[in-house]
Amino acid sequence: MIEFQSLSKVYGSFNAVKPLSLTVQRGEVFGFLGPNGAGKTTTIRMMMGILVPTSGHVLIDNLDCHAEPAEVKRRVGYLPDTPVFYDYLRGREILQFVGEMHGLPRAEVAERSKRLLAEFGLQEAGEDYAVNYSLGMKKRLGLACALIHDPAVLILDEPINGLDPRASRDVQERLLAAAARGVTIFVSTHLLDMAEKLCDRVGIIHHGQLVATGTLDEIRAEASASGSLEDVFLKITDEAAEETEQ
Numbered sequence: 001m002i003e004f005q006s007l008s009k010v011y012g013s014f015n016a017v018k019p020l021s022l023t024v025q026r027g028e029v030f031g032f033l034g035p036n037g038a039g040k041t042t043t044i045r046m047m048m049g050i051l052v053p054t055s056g057h058v059l060i061d062n063l064d065c066h067a068e069p070a071e072v073k074r075r076v077g078y079l080p081d082t083p084v085f086y087d088y089l090r091g092r093e094i095l096q097f098v099g100e101m102h103g104l105p106r107a108e109v110a111e112r113s114k115r116l117l118a119e120f121g122l123q124e125a126g127e128d129y130a131v132n133y134s135l136g137m138k139k140r141l142g143l144a145c146a147l148i149h150d151p152a153v154l155i156l157d158e159p160i161n162g163l164d165p166r167a168s169r170d171v172q173e174r175l176l177a178a179a180a181r182g183v184t185i186f187v188s189t190h191l192l193d194m195a196e197k198l199c200d201r202v203g204i205i206h207h208g209q210l211v212a213t214g215t216l217d218e219i220r221a222e223a224s225a226s227g228s229l230e231d232v233f234l235k236i237t238d239e240a241a242e243e244t245e246q
């Protein structure tokens, strides 16, 4: 379970994330949506202990992400918005390195790496240096790294961005399979079609403020909007922008 307790972040005098309170249940796929600069990556970086919250807390399985980052990382698989790898390692070696860093036995990591490289269509590329990977290949390798220790929680910053349609479909199927195994998934995305298909609930953040939360039906009703998630998202964020201007 993920629990945000009035979590906020101020950069200088700029409120990037205004006090955010929210609970994501175990096994839920939660979509964290918002326009550019809304505060999604800032929130995720606080969840990963990379940024220090200005106030409040975020807990994963009752562990404070800021106070107990190592314990949190044991339970969490994280895909950053722009995965960066050691250039001088091959894809397979990177997975091996990440798995061993999680304390898994070498032989078990080798077996898991082989399976994950196959699942993400990187069997052959596994022997290439990651520096030569395309953006889509880096995303897929990043996802394989996030999954290598079989985490209970996945935190994914824009997992589908930059993937071609086949890779995008494959990744979505993998995420649904993980959710069906009980993995909790917190995913930030701009891709509303994907969010509509994948997510049990979504939260919409705008100018650092959570302006809607719920299932698509719930936020449709709350916003008195109809149509696709994209229609509802545009209505809610336009209204929030008008309120900010007034």
Ligand SMILES: Nc1ncnc2c1ncn2[C@@H]1O[C@H](COP(=O)(O)OP(=O)(O)OP(=O)(O)O)[C@@H](O)[C@H]1O
Pocket (backbone or CB within 6 Å): 011, 014, 016, 034, 035, 036, 037, 038, 039, 040, 041, 042, 043
């Ligand atoms: N280190 C920083 N110092 C000052 N301002 C920052 C810093 N990092 C982010 N910001 C600002 O905080 C706001 C939120 O940024 P953030 O990266 O969290 O947004 P986002 O929702 O992930 O956006 P995008 O969808 O474009 O990736 C933006 O206005 C951004 O310019």
